[in-house]
Amino acid sequence: MTSRFLVTERRAIVGLASLYASRMLGLFMVLPVLALYADHLEGATPLLVGMALGGYGLTQALLQIPFGLLSDRIGRKAVIGGGIVLFIIGSIVAANATSITGIIIGRCLQGSGAVAGAIMALLADQTREEIRTAAMATIGLSIGVAFAVAMVAGPLIADIGGLAGVFWFTAALAACGLLILWKLVPKAPRRMSHRDVGIDRRQLRATLGQSDLLRLDFSIFALHLILTACFTALPFRLEALGFAPADHGWVYLPVMALAFLGMIPLVIVAEKYRQMKPIFVGAVAAMTLILLGFGELATDRVTLVTLLWGFFVVFNLLEATLPSMISKLAPAGAKGTAMGVYSTSQFFGAFLGGTLGGALSQGFGVQSVFLGAAAVGAVWLAVVWKMPAPRHLSSEIIALDEQSMDRLDTLLERFASVTGVEDVMVVPEEQVAYLKVDRQHLDVEALASIAGNQWQRTDA
Template sequence: MRKVSALLLATERRAISGLAGLYASRMLGLFMVLPVLALYADALEGATPLLVGFALGVYGLTQAVLQIPFGLLSDRIGRKRVIAFGLIVFALGSMVAAMADSIGGIIIGRALQGSGAVAAAIMALLADQTREQVRTAAMATIGLSIGASFAIAMVVGPWLASWAGLSGVFWFTALLTLLGLIVLWRWVPPAPRRLRHRDVGLDRQQFKSVIIRPDLWRLDISIFTLHLVLMAIFVAVPFRLQEAGIPLAHHGLAYLGIMGLSFVAMVPLMIVAEKKQQTKVVCLLAIGAIAVSLGGLGSSFSHGYWLFIGLFVFFTGFNLLEATLPSMLSKLAPAGAKGTAMGVYSTSQFLGAFLGGTLGGLLANVWGLNAVFIGCGVLALLWWLAMWKMPSPPPLSSEVVALNDTPPDMLDLLLERLADVVGVEDVMVVPEERLVYLKVNRQQLDRDALTRLIPPKS
């Protein structure tokens, strides 16, 4: 079997590498502030733990509000134009934060960063630039780039802040964003004709059916709570490392060790989840690990080695859920509704980040740092209970097949015959897109029967 990279066209390789780089650099800029902002707040006029938490999470509010409108706007005026505008707004927000000497200025800058909500437009452009048979791999590359950007941010943020201060972190982010504009216009291939992609973009007709499904709601609650907890604890974690005697310049090394070990620990659990069809069990294990680690971090024992063990357990659970939740969503979303389901999921994630920063700041402001961990631990327990009764997701995958030269008057018959193919669980035929969206069990799929019904284009 040939490698996926060998199947990619030159334009697809450029689109995937360029857009993944844009997405990752943008997330890097947002994440680099997490491990350092609370430590530098004393130098900011008007700073309180509550406002520091609000500054950490406010980008999530503007991102959640604007990401779907930006995606829809890109359908009308062009992907690259919307992405370029969003990057300029993001760079402007970074510059505002870099020049700020008060917590209010940081909040305005972070809100502007979130206003450059180009995630949906980037995904839509990537879908425009790739063929159906390689699109899943292309989207997975974006997912990997996000995970890598978070890990890098945890290491680079403290080092950069110790060398150039908090403003240096924001100036570096602005520079990365401006370089991203060059990548967008000089490296990413010219945008082809804009198309609707139901596996990537929002379909208004399916919006209601997606948001009322209990299994999808549980996943939305999961990503909401996961990022709420993440953002909340970074009001307190930097101080815990400082209390452990680690200077800021070495915080990055601490995160490097913790994140590296957590990635190693999650690999066998990922294999169990996907190969043994134990996704729900692994998900509950990860949520439970997060709840236990947060309880430990909020106790009187959270010092010395126990601090690092607690953070290791937390980030193992976090990274595991970051990987398994989108996989569960892909399995559960109806045929042709994956993009809509992912839009609701992403919005939930950003709202969780916003409320998490605010909640963490509030708890620290009123009851102290331990209360941040304890409060988040209680939320994690409630989350575990909410996921307990969720049915295990079936081993299904999404596929998109081109209709090619199938006559319009044969589409209803084709739909019936596709539904009868062994291994096909759900079908949506979209004549205006000349595509068929399928949910299939690849272990059972009769690939020959599917090929006979829809022969590949010669």
């Protein structure tokens, strides 16, 4: 089988990556501006502003799994389209709000369009097993780009149109997303469950009982708690050091670009040279120290911008490596379930971070936000300190042909007997086998002889 993208696969990947990125761009653009531009809103307090920042995370966390399951029943496009409509309604509510309560309602409505799982499931429906990892990586890259663009675009749009302008822009982006969904993304030829993408309720208890996966769930929870909490205070710290709100985007632009460059060699060391645990633990420790620096040392522009660069190096590094670690640790066929729990933890972290940051800012001042975030970082460091180094296992998804389906009774044993295959799950209803393999020791020829022309080596 060819590993090159088919025309329909390419259309699906481009369309869904654009859809995902535009949606995340709309959510992220509010982060660097809401705290600064909320002072004119009726009833605005630091606590309520923080709740508005993180409000989308609560509804995302509560609804993403139900939306994913609903898409299995009534269709991916219908659920995704409905989620986008909810996002548009939330954006319009927030754009017209004259009180902080209206902003909170709008942000929660934005988050209620929790279609991330449905988008990933549709992508899985549209792609063959051997190219699905590359397709998923494209989605991941689009999220990283969206975050970087949002940090720059949010302040620039707010300078022109105020806070309402940011929300109107996100509504327009979402409307474009509807066009992309219906015009660019082709109709899926099938709708199936995919254990590498979706939640499998039968595996949920076992996944929640795996301590190493729980450490990573706590990690993404803490990371997004820290991120959202910091943005209840960072804009004010920039303003206090002479950066006008209109110029914040130009501060974030070079910082984000240089942070991306600073992250790349660390990712290479972690993945290529198999130093995942020391890089991971070192990043958590560095994040904790940077947060202390924000609270105690950031009294001049150079120090603040340097710390900001370090913050985004670490943030981007962890955003890139945590999903990779989940993939390495999840049992064969349980990656989708593990990622579902992981994503839910991320959104709960964003909600609690906004609320905690706002509460600390209101009760004790801006500096306390950074010190509180540093305390979270210290707890995080304690949680992961004794975590065993993850084994560098990769995932393989092998489509089973009719001949393979006729010998299911021996297929599992044959896969398991191949040198380098560490775990295997055969799922007859999906007609696929999920494998975890050690690439350094994998007997490629033996695996190919079993899988036949249904398998080509990937880099999952």
